[in-house]
Amino acid sequence: MRIKTKLRLGVGLLFFMIVLLVALAVRQVHVIANDTENILVANYNSLDYSRNMMKELDKIEGEKQSFENFNRFLKLQNQNVTEIGEKELTQSLSEDAKAFQLQPENKSIASQIRKDLNDIMKINMDAIQRKSIVAKKTADSAIFWISITGLTCFMIAFTLLINLPSDIANPIKDLTESIRQIAAKNYSQRVNFETHDEFGNLAKSFNTMAGKLQEYSDSNLAKLMMEKKRIETLINNMQDPAIGLDDKNNILFANEEALKISGLKASDIIGKSASEVALSNDLVRSLLQHLISENTKKPQETLKIYADNKESYFEKQVVPILVLPTGEEEKKLIGSFIILRNVTAYKELDFAKTNFIAMVSHEFKTPIASMKMSLQLLENDSIGNLNEEQKQLVSSIKDDAKRLLRTTGELLNITQVETGKTQLKIENCDPKTIIADAVEATKILTEQKNISLHLNLPEFLPEIAGDQEKTTWVVSNLISNAIRYSYENSTVVITAEAKGSFLEISVKDNGIGISPQYKNKIFDKYFRVPGAEKEGTGLGLAISKEFIEAQGGTISVESNLGFGSEFTIKLKTSIS
DSSP states (O other): OOHHHHHHHHHHHHHHHHHHHHHHHHHHHHHHHHHHHHIIIIIIHHHHHHHHHHHHHHHHHHHOOOSHHHHHHHHHHHTTOOSTTHHHHHHHHHHHHHHHHHOTTOHHHHHHHHHHHHHHHHHHHHHHHHHHHHHHHHHHHHHHHHHHHHHHHHHHHHHHHHHHHHHHHHHHHHHHHHHHHHHTTOTTOOOOOOOOSHHHHHHHHHHHHHHHHHHHHHSOHHHHHHHHHHHHHHHHTOSSOEEEEETTOBEEEEOHHHHHHHTOOHHHHTTSBHHHHHTTOHHHHHHHHHHHHHHTTOOOOOEEEEETTEEEEEEEEEEEEEEOOTTOSSOEEEEEEEEEEEOHHHHHHHHHHHHHHHHHHHHHHHHHHHHHHHHHHHHOTTTOOOOHHHHHHHHHHHHHHHHHHHHHHHHHHHHHHHHTOOOOOOEEEOHHHHHHHHHHHTHHHHHHHTOEEEEEOOSOOOOEEEOHHHHHHHHHHHHHHHHHTSOTTOEEEEEEEEETTEEEEEEEOOSSOOOGGGTTTTTSTTOOOTTOOSOOOSOHHHHHHHHHHHTTOEEEEEEOTTSOEEEEEEEEBOOO
């Protein structure tokens, strides 16, 4: 419970009891006052009037005075009749007084008047005694209830007096002692409050402060400076450019390699905002653009920078710097570290490899074509008849030549893709014709494995805007892969469906499928699933991906190991 709530409840309850006590006392006093007033106003006045009439009667008998004062007090008595029987006695007194006025010398009437006055006084005296007893009972009741209420207030006040100050003072005392320990540089001191009130929050904040002070105390400034110089030396001796940014993209450091390729001095870049430096430096501007693209999960290209008197290529790696502040639960981003890895040598090797493959593949096509022509001549009966063994050899050489020609074509395609020289002939194409040509191209492979091709094509399909030859090659490659990785006597399903402004063509098999760990790698160049015994170069899917994406489409795969795979290409429909 919060301290403020405790104070409100305690003080509020005490205030309520005090108000209740005051109200009860006022009420009881008011009741006693009413009882006392009844005695004073009613009975006391009757006694006073009777006593005065008795005096006036003595004066009338002794001094022969008039009846004027007697009659005045008698009139007041007639107006102050309050007790039972007092009215009759007062009437009798009035009659006797009248008779006495007519016969002032009659002593018996005077005696009767005195008797009437004594009777009236006796009735009022009895009433006073009776009302005094009632008033006493009222006073005793008032004392009882006021005592009970006062005792309850005392108990509540005593409880608050004992507990509330300790509830407030003891944590403050512990906290004060802990602060003294902290002031004495005992930063291991902690405050442990089990409560969840303000003191609990204060203890948590205090412990966080003590932890940070201990962390600061444990760190030696000289040691920190030495470590700082060591890190600076390490960064400056890196062969790759490196730039450090804080959480607001202010440049904290840049090593010598970064300064060299940017053409800037340390004074021009250190401590300044990266956006400010980017206004006058292309490299920093490119880094910021790539930083934005990384934050938005967009793919980034290799940076091409003029360095070492030639065009150099760099791959950027951004390392976010996350720390967990003492006493907190979530990591906080305090900056980022950008490394530009020089991949110029690898790029040059890749260019050389691509050029070599392109040259070799191009040179291979001519002798392979000659080999195919020679094989056709050998199969011609006009040249001469071949025996069965020779025919098998020719057939085997022919298959190898086809495989070599297909591999050479794939290598040429991939070199075109890598060099950016892929030429597309975008035109309106009939998807049914593309699928039919692809099926025809895989007819022999289908027959060899006794695979059934099932076409699931609607009656009408919109034309697509694409390169018919390369799209046919992609579909044919997908069908060939489905056949290769399917079991004999199984079925491969080819489906085409228009969805919005796109046309989807999917090839589904019931083969061995692809393990989830390799699904994101199968479109990489030269990648083949480990353990696969099927033939192939690992280029078909990579080329297919490049061809489809070059036409503004996408290619994807859904596969479960042991349940087959389904490859889907999506191309834009033609605009009529």
